[in-house]
Amino acid sequence: MKPALFDQELVVVTGKGGVGKSVVAAALGTLLADDKRVLVLEVDPRENVHQLFGVPPSGGEFVELGPRLFLQNLKPGQVIDQLVEEKLKFKRLVKRVLESPIYRHFAESAPGLEEMAVLGHALRALRGVSPKAPRVDAVVLDAPATGHGVSLLAAPLLVGEVIQHGPIGGLTRQVSKLVADAGRSGIVVVTLAEEMPATEAIELRAMLAARLDRAPDLLVVNGLYPPTTGALGADRASRLWARRRQLNERELGRLRREWPEPSVELPLLPLDRGEELVAELTAALRQQLVDGKSG
Amino acid sequence: MSLDRLLAPLVVVVGGGGVGKTTLAAALGLRSAEEGADTLVMTFDPSLRLKDTLGVGEEARDHEVTVASDTPGRLEASLLDAGATFNRLIERYSPDQQAKERILSNRYYHHLSGGLSGILEYMAVERLFEVSIAGDYGRVILDTPPTREALDFLEAPDRVIDFLDSGVLKVALKDWFTAEGRLKPAARFGALGRRFERLLDDLVGLELLRDMAEFFQAFGPLYAGFKDRADRVRSLLQSDETLFVLVAGPGEEEVPDLLFFARRLAESGHRVGPIVVNRVHPRFERRSGGEVDAADGVELLAWLGERDHAGLAALRELLSAEQPLAALPLMSEAPTDLGGLSELAEELVGRLRS
Ligand SMILES: Nc1ncnc2c1ncn2[C@@H]1O[C@H](COP(=O)(O)OP(=O)(O)OP(=O)(O)O)[C@@H](O)[C@H]1O
Ligand SMILES: [Mg+2]
Numbered sequence: 038m039k040p041a042l043f044d045q046e047l048v049v050v051t052g053k054g055g056v057g058k059s060v061v062a063a064a065l066g067t068l069l070a071d072d073k074r075v076l077v078l079e080v081d082p083r084e085n086v087h088q089l090f091g092v093p094p095s096g097g098e099f100v101e102l103g104p105r106l107f108l109q110n111l112k113p114g115q116v117i118d119q120l121v122e123e124k125l126k127f128k129r130l131v132k133r134v135l136e137s138p139i140y141r142h143f144a145e146s147a148p149g150l151e152e153m154a155v156l157g158h159a160l161r162a163l164r165g166v167s168p169k170a171p172r173v174d175a176v177v178l179d180a181p182a183t184g185h186g187v188s189l190l191a192a193p194l195l196v197g198e199v200i201q202h203g204p205i206g207g208l209t210r211q212v213s214k215l216v217a218d219a220g221r222s223g224i225v226v227v228t229l230a231e232e233m234p235a236t237e238a239i240e241l242r243a244m245l246a247a248r249l250d251r252a253p254d255l256l257v258v259n260g261l262y263p264p265t266t267g268a269l270g271a272d273r274a275s276r277l278w279a280r281r282r283q284l285n286e287r288e289l290g291r292l293r294r295e296w297p298e299p300s301v302e303l304p305l306l307p308l309d310r311g312e313e314l315v316a317e318l319t320a321a322l323r324q325q326l327v328d329g330k331s332g
Numbered sequence: 333m334s335l336d337r338l339l340a341p342l343v344v345v346v347g348g349g350g351v352g353k354t355t356l357a358a359a360l361g362l363r364s365a366e367e368g369a370d371t372l373v374m375t376f377d378p379s380l381r382l383k384d385t386l387g388v389g390e391e392a393r394d395h396e397v398t399v400a401s402d403t404p405g406r407l408e409a410s411l412l413d414a415g416a417t418f419n420r421l422i423e424r425y426s427p428d429q430q431a432k433e434r435i436l437s438n439r440y441y442h443h444l445s446g447g448l449s450g451i452l453e454y455m456a457v458e459r460l461f462e463v464s465i466a467g468d469y470g471r472v473i474l475d476t477p478p479t480r481e482a483l484d485f486l487e488a489p490d491r492v493i494d495f496l497d498s499g500v501l502k503v504a505l506k507d508w509f510t511a512e513g514r515l516k517p518a519a520r521f522g523a524l525g526r527r528f529e530r531l532l533d534d535l536v537g538l539e540l541l542r543d544m545a546e547f548f549q550a551f552g553p554l555y556a557g558f559k560d561r562a563d564r565v566r567s568l569l570q571s572d573e574t575l576f577v578l579v580a581g582p583g584e585e586e587v588p589d590l591l592f593f594a595r596r597l598a599e600s601g602h603r604v605g606p607i608v609v610n611r612v613h614p615r616f617e618r619r620s621g622g623e624v625d626a627a628d629g630v631e632l633l634a635w636l637g638e639r640d641h642a643g644l645a646a647l648r649e650l651l652s653a654e655q656p657l658a659a660l661p662l663m664s665e666a667p668t669d670l671g672g673l674s675e676l677a678e679e680l681v682g683r684l685r686s
Contacts, residue, residue: 054349055581232381232666233350263627270630274616278629280664307624307635310585 051186052227062179073174116154152192223254256300340575347579357475363677365407369470414455582640
């Protein structure tokens with residue numbers, strides 16, 4: 038059965054640093070764009086998702102990658118400033134507010150506000166209300182590493198406690214609804230089948246339940262060494278392969294025991310960061326999620 | 333070769349997430365104790381396995397625990413707890429009990445101590461400073477939190493100071509709210525003021541603003557002590573006492589970040605010690621000359637080995653000849669006991685020499 042991901046509006050891809058979140062977000066975005074309009078949204082000042090699609094950096098703008106696929110690298114501050122601009126009609130006043138140190142300071146350090154802004158931006162793209170952005174049917178969010186991924190999803194709750202009205206209050210309510218609704222938003226956890234990342238993934242799952250009362254929709258186990266074949270040599274390379282795969286299998290076993298929700302497995306590929314890698318991983322996801330050969 | 337020629341009394345192990353900093357810090361700590369120095373390893377978020385290896389559990393959170401290493405020097409380990417360190421700072425610099433309680437019970441402080449970017453990193457250096465002035469150890473090795481970018485760690489003291497610094501603090505120290513809880517300047521500016529107040533309320537919520545103003549007011553008397561301390565922390569990091577060990581993953585993609593970081597460290601007056609490229613795939617002969625068969629682990633490993641060594645070669649090319657550089661091979665498993673850690677250190681030191 039196809040996971041709920043295919044019908045969700047917002048898919049948040051999270052996991053420990055360096056496990057392949059960006060690559061998986063790119064592949065998943067590509068897969069979902071088979072039959073709807075999808076925005077891959079990167080929230081990382083060190084822009085790198087563009088490399089995965091072989092295009093120049095987005096620099097905050099929408100980049101059209103294909104007939105239904107878009108990419109944007111988002112600076113959270115951008116969204117809050119835009120709300121101020123929309124709220125205050127007078128240009129001069131806007132400038133004064135945006136440049137005032139009090140505003141800058143409060144907007145940057147108010148807990149949860151930046152994260153809220155990211156989710157708010159996704160929601161606005163789904164509604165097609167962003168003036169400079171096309172409307173999309175789904176947003177795949179390449180979220181920051183683990184702990185921050187949960188903070189991101191918890192932000193609407195936090196912000197909702199202190200801001201009840203005005204444009205942010207309204208947006209916060211809408212985003213809270215989106216994030217709480219398992220039919221509309223989904224969480225994808227990416228991990229490697231190695232001890233530390235797997236442990237963190239399992240902790241992340243518990244954190245999602247405790248803080249958000251949500252279960253992840255999909256676990257992506259990335260970077261797996263290929264299964265060993267019967268006739269394995271006794272040379273060093275073959276022995277290392279066998280040991281790495283064994284380690285993978287041990288952690289896969291642990292994950293299977295502690296992770297009741299669906300999961301997919303992606304191979305470690307002899308490819309550098311780039312389009313070909315994304316294409317291969319998209320194919321692997323398609324095979325397991327759409328053609329139903331799930332592990 | 334003795335570590336004394338390679339390392340300073342204070343060693344800060346820095347690098348991106350998931351590159352093996354914590355394990356390497358522990359290995360260096362063990363080696364240091366083996367060579368007779370009383371050594372403390374301050375780790376951050378170690379794996380269960382490493383905790384078992386060192387024999388440190390939750391009781392090591394914010395406390396030093398002796399590792400049963402049976403070495404000439406004593407080896408102790410602790411887990412960093414940013415919240416506890418921050419609380420201790422507040423206690424130390426509060427003029428009186430009341431001031432302390434006002435801060436510790438402030439809602440905004442809780443957000444801050446848990447979440448402000450840079451606080452975690454700052455508290456790590458702060459802890460290093462605490463331990464170094466206590467002077468109980470011949471060597472202290474600090475593992476650092478996984479940062480988005482390794483530079484975050486270095487900039488943390490400045491960022492925290494900036495945050496607490498005059499501009500914002502002076503603004504915040506003004507009596508912003510009237511007795512009725514209205515924004516004072518807003519009350520003065522009539523219609524425009526009310527509008528500004530509403531805008532701020534919409535944006536961040538007046539309630540939160542009140543918490544923040546209260547926090548900064550309560551923090552005022554602590555500020556001088558805090559800032560002085562942060563300045564001393566910064567000088568310590570730049571002194572001859574301290575050496576940075578850079579750890580990175582293999583592959584050419586990592587080279588630019590690593591070089592950039594090494595350069596930034598040096599430019600800002602820090603001493604760059606050994607650079608360690610960790611988890612380098614060994615080199616193997618390809619079975620065939622054609623396209624790499626991804627289903628064949630031997631072929632895949634050969635490709636990974638090529639990739640990693642190309643990255644290393646590119647790095648060597650760009651580093652000065654004097655820069656110590658060690659490439660550590662990907663091991664079949666992380667060390668599971670002190671013997672394994674000791675071997676890892678041996679391997680590291682050996683490779684640094686050649
Ligand atoms: N299945 C795979 N096969 C081969 N290489 C991979 C695979 N998955 C990821 N990589 C490579 O691993 C590196 C890290 O991947 P990626 O940038 O997606 O991680 P991330 O989780 O987004 O990292 P960060 O936390 O830094 O954002 C990249 O160089 C990528 O090309
Ligand atoms: Mg990424």
